[in-house]
Amino acid sequence: MAGFDKVVSSYEEAMAGLTDDMTVIAGGFGLCGIPENLISEIKRKGTKGLTLVSNNCGVDDFGLGVLLTDRQIKKIVASYVGENAEFERQMMAGELEVELTPQGTLAEKMRAGGAGIPAFYTATGVGTPVAEGKDEREFNGRDYILEESIVGDFAIVKAWKADRYGNLVFRQTARNFNPMAATAGKITVVEVEEIVEPGDLDPDQIHTAGIYVDRVILGTFEKRIEQRTTRPSSAQGDK
């Protein structure tokens, strides 16, 4: 690597420095836009005691769910979980700590973490179990709770395209949590479907600037679909 060139050539290199008990922030919503090969690399490495911050935790055999098999996750911070049997088993058995966090609060925790804002007030969760133990304050006659931001030792991100400097473009709803995750990692690793030369991406169309990105790797993706819903094609009589 030289200068601003962030491209690495192996997944081993991409996740180098990840050690036990670290916090990892992951982009993705359900199985959409997840860094699937970076997750596989964490599984291969066998890193344990991880705190994962991600909207969801994958399914039994795909996404972050694969890290449950060998008990690599100590704690997960997520808004919606339990699409997998092993997750539920570990949670019920008290082997896995789960911090349920409202989706918007989770996104803002990452955004604020990446922006150097240690905490923020939000109305979300006031009067619910989420508010327990949190500082409460009134602004303009309404109650808000104080939520602390999150910074990860690593952030793992999936983007559509990157240039060698780590400028990123996401595609459709695979964007989701990825741009915030990218800002909130001490080391941010991004896997992409295509790498282009600096200057090839239109600066006006870049979603995440390379300043947030430390490593870029080219991957191939399964892109598994969780809920395959369709309508009949017009040939078969569209409504």
Place this chain on the structure above:
Amino acid sequence: MALSREQIAQRVAQELQDGYYVNLGIGIPTLVANYVPDNMEVMLQSENGLLGMGQFPTEEEIDADLINAGKQTVTMAKGASIFDSAESFAMIRGGHVDLTVLGAFEVDVNGNIASYMIPGKLIKGMGGAMDLVAGADNIIVTMTHASKHGVSKLLNNCSLPLTGKACIKKVLTDLAFIEIKEGKFHLLERAPGVSVEEIIKLTEGELVVSGEIPEMTF
């Protein structure tokens, strides 16, 4: 007769207005999209980062990168936009969404809602529901009025962990359309063929019935 899921969706759709940005929750609320009146334009917001959600794709159109908040494959409507999750919740928390429709396990006379957790039984999480109920002013809750065993879900006090406090003003059940104000339920409409007495019997919290209660029309 109690309303079917489709009829609940159909009645909710009557509350839509031209030019509304609408967030529909998973389940019955999703069905509301099927009953948008022809002379009206509404734009559906999906909190995973899509404004202008279209219909389901054909087999040929399926794209793994394009899903809704229920993780279903979808398409984009004309004029759609894509954004990240923080931006999506800025829309929701900032009060920019005109109407939110979501399901619940329980609501109570103080406008509290419980919809995300049954301790020891169902612990999947709140997703975006807490943000939606805290951020939106105009919310319609869709739910069944009572359990299969006749236990009311419209209560004096929610028994399950809350999703939001004092935030619900309108509830559409399979039996009735109800407004919540001043610590009471107010009966606005009843499902066709359902008597006021039946609704009273299945409503635990205080229910105000003033005058003749009209049947819903479809």
